[in-house]
Amino acid sequence: MTSEVDLSTEQRTGPAGARVPARVPASRPRPGAAPRPGAAPDPGAAPDPRAAAARARRARLPDVLVGAVAALVGLALFSWRVGAPSPSRDEAVTVAVAGRGAGAIWRLVQDVDLVHAPFYFLVHVLFGSSVTVEQARWPSVLAAAATAPLLHGLARRLALPAVGPGTARAAGVAAAALWLVTPVVSRYAQEARPYALAALVATACTYLLVRAGASARRGWWVAYALGLPLLGALNTLALGVLLAHAGWLLASAPAVRRRGAAAAGAGLALAAPLLLAQSTQSGQVAFLLPPSPQQLPEHVRFALGSGAAVVAAAAAVAAALLRARARRLLLVGLLWGAAPVPLLWLLSQVHPLWTTRYLVAAVPGTCLLLASAVTLALPRARSPRRAVPVALPRRAVPAVLALALVAAVGVPGLRAQAHFRDARAGHLEDLRGAAEHLAAEARPGDGLLFVPDGEYRYRVLTQVYPDAVAGLRDLALARPAEPSATLVGVPVPVERLAAALAGVERVWVVGGPGPLVAVTAQDRETVRLLRRGYRLVQQRDLHDYGVKLYESTTPSAGA
Incomplete structure (x- = not known):
């Protein structure tokens, strides 16, 4: 009898006693060696990190x-x-x-x-x-x-x-x-x-x-x-x-x-x-x-x-x-x-x-x-017959x-x-429209007021659209915004408003639409002075903005 060890040698005995070459066991590739083209993957081999990374990238x-x-x-x-x-x-x-x-x-x-x-x-x-x-x-x-x-x-x-x-x-x-x-x-x-x-x-x-x-x-x-x-x-x-x-x-x-x-x-x-x-x-x-x-x-x-x-x-x-x-x-x-x-x-x-x-x-x-x-x-589908469809x-x-x-x-x-995305109403405030109206209608030397003033920030118009108000005088502004380290500037004291309006024949007032709204003591004094010495001659209401023109009722515009 031929043992199992004998069959693993170079030659073995075939039919009719003929000598045939022995089968050579497949050798494992060296670690790190590239697989032969067309070779089936070895289930016992360690996973290839490069192949895993490629699969992850594809996923x-x-x-x-x-x-x-x-x-x-x-x-x-x-x-x-x-x-x-x-x-x-x-x-x-x-x-x-x-x-x-x-x-x-x-x-x-x-x-x-x-x-x-x-x-x-x-x-x-x-x-x-x-x-x-x-x-x-x-x-x-x-x-x-x-x-x-x-x-x-x-x-x-x-x-x-x-x-x-x-x-x-x-x-x-x-x-x-x-x-x-x-x-x-x-x-x-x-x-x-x-x-x-x-x-x-x-x-x-x-x-x-x-x-x-x-x-x-x-x-x-x-x-x-x-x-x-x-x-x-x-x-x-x-x-x-x-x-x-x-x-x-x-x-x-x-x-x-x-x-x-x-x-x-x-x-x-x-x-x-x-x-x-x-x-x-x-x-x-x-x-x-x-x-x-x-x-x-x-x-x-x-x-x-x-x-x-x-x-x-x-x-x-x-x-x-x-x-x-x-x-x-x-x-x-x-x-x-x-x-x-x-x-x-x-x-x-x-x-x-x-x-x-x-x-x-x-x-x-x-x-x-x-x-x-x-x-x-x-x-879940109840009938197995319907599983595929x-x-x-x-x-x-x-x-x-x-x-x-x-x-x-x-x-x-x-x-x-x-x-x-509407030009006028998209962001609910037509600040640009107010500036355009002033640029088109105001005259050099006209006065400019903001009511309500202060935290309502209507005066920011002068910083974003300075060309629209280039010829106007901001009557109630004591110090501009940047030098005073404020958002819209520092207003003049209430007691100086009358003097600021003295001699001004036309005054533009920018604020909200509709009637003037007085919030602070300064606003109330501004409204009082306007009603006493001026008359409203023009009003343009825009989205969240109103632009009003007041003209003096006396040639001297005295307060």
């Missing part, structure tokens, strides 16, 4: 493409007619302040507008002293465009543990698309104020938190902690996103909770000095009043752009609460995109802070909340839900999108 490619398309669409949409709407007074203040030197900006924010200091410096660094309204809006345009791909990645990662890659990607696409088509996003994507930047940083912080929870790298936690003070610097109330972060951490593993709490605590500690400094200027929001109950639904309708979109969004949220599989996506959306609205309303009953622009940083959370409806759990439509359901949801919000909102 990420669709999401990279979606993010790039979302950013480009956002850039095109948000830059459309970016310079068309007349600036609001807040935007005009941005242009006026950012056009000053860095030292002048720093002196200003020691006493007022510290909350907007980062944005003022950013616009100043980008555009210098000759900044225009359109240029000052571009940081918001870019921030809003960059938020879209971040939302896609965030929604996909929040949904992925509960659903398949296809459904998670559909949820991400829905969140990004909802951000692009929601009318209030376009409104503040073209605002020369930091609200779109705050929404971007809030989204980035949430993305960093989710990435950190799924990674062993400490760098994600460090980036998250450093993002929080930046968020607080841009908008204090945007830190309300921490409520969603806390909810996500509570739903995570204990180790992730501990690291997240430490990172959030470190970030808030870094933000504390600036937040304390900002709190000393809380008088800037003293004009706000406690909101009425009807302002809650009014805000929701304004944000979504139409009543039809509100109904569609309510249906989507109800369906998500009942059937959404991606519960973490739903949780973060509820705590970030829904809860801050009633919470700010309740807080404002005690300390009034209610205004729509302070809730812009919550809109990304609203998009996540609505996108969770894409992950609805569907009933039902499988294909079921795979298409998330994409169909995403498309329907985006259309239900976007299509009714087209009218609001066009309105927000």
Whole structure:
């Protein structure tokens, strides 16, 4: 007999005693050696890291493409007619302040507008002293465009543990698309104020938190902690996103909770000095009043752009609460995109802070909340015979839900999108129209007054459109804005108003539309002097602006 050892030698005995070559066992390739072309993979070999990296890149490619398309669409949409709407007074203040030197900006924010200091410096660094309204809006345009791909990645990662890659990607696409088509996003994507930047940083912080929870790298936690003070610097109330972060951490593993709490605590500690400094200027929001109950639904309708979109969004949220599989996506959306609205309303009953622009940083959370409806759990097919025909439509359901949801919000909102880009009414204040009227109708030597004056900031018109008032005399201005380190300048004392009006035959008064509104003692004295020695001969009412011409009733215009 021939042993097994004998059969492994060079030759063995074949049929009829013939000698045939022995089989040579296949040799394993040397470690690191390239496999032979056409060779089958060795199941016992170690995984090739380069092949794994290539597969990972191929898997990420669709999401990279979606993010790039979302950013480009956002850039095109948000830059459309970016310079068309007349600036609001807040935007005009941005242009006026950012056009000053860095030292002048720093002196200003020691006493007022510290909350907007980062944005003022950013616009100043980008555009210098000759900044225009359109240029000052571009940081918001870019921030809003960059938020879209971040939302896609965030929604996909929040949904992925509960659903398949296809459904998670559909949820991400829905969140990004909802951000692009929601009318209030376009409104503040073209605002020369930091609200779109705050929404971007809030989204980035949430993305960093989710990435950190799924990674062993400490760098994600460090980036998250450093993002929080930046968020607080841009908008204090945007830190309300921490409520969603806390909810996500509570739903995570204990180790992730501990690291997240430490990172959030470190970030808030870094933000504390600036937040304390900002709190000393809380008088800037003293004009706000406690909101009425009807302002809650009014805000929701304004944000979504139409009543039809509100109904569609309510249906989507109800369906998500009942059937959404991606519960973490739903949780973060509820705590970030829904809860801050009633919470700010309740807080404002005690300390009034209610205004729509302070809730812009919550809109990304609203998009996540609505996108969770894409992950609805569907009933299983009862009959095995129908398994094949039902499988294909079921795979298409998330994409169909995403498309329907985006259309239900976007299509009714087209009218609001066009309105927000209207030259006169887009930003609710026709400051440009008031300047154009003065430029066309005023004569050199005419007087100029602002009623109400002071914190109502109508005088900012002279800083943004100086050519329109070049030949006019600002009768109630004692010191200009920049030398006095104020937003609109220092008015003359009340007792000097009569002397300032002496001998002036024509006086232009800029303020709100309709009758003159006297708020301060100086305003009341101005109105008294005008009624005693002048008569109204011309009035032009614009959006939130009124331009009135008064002529002296005596040749000497004596007071």
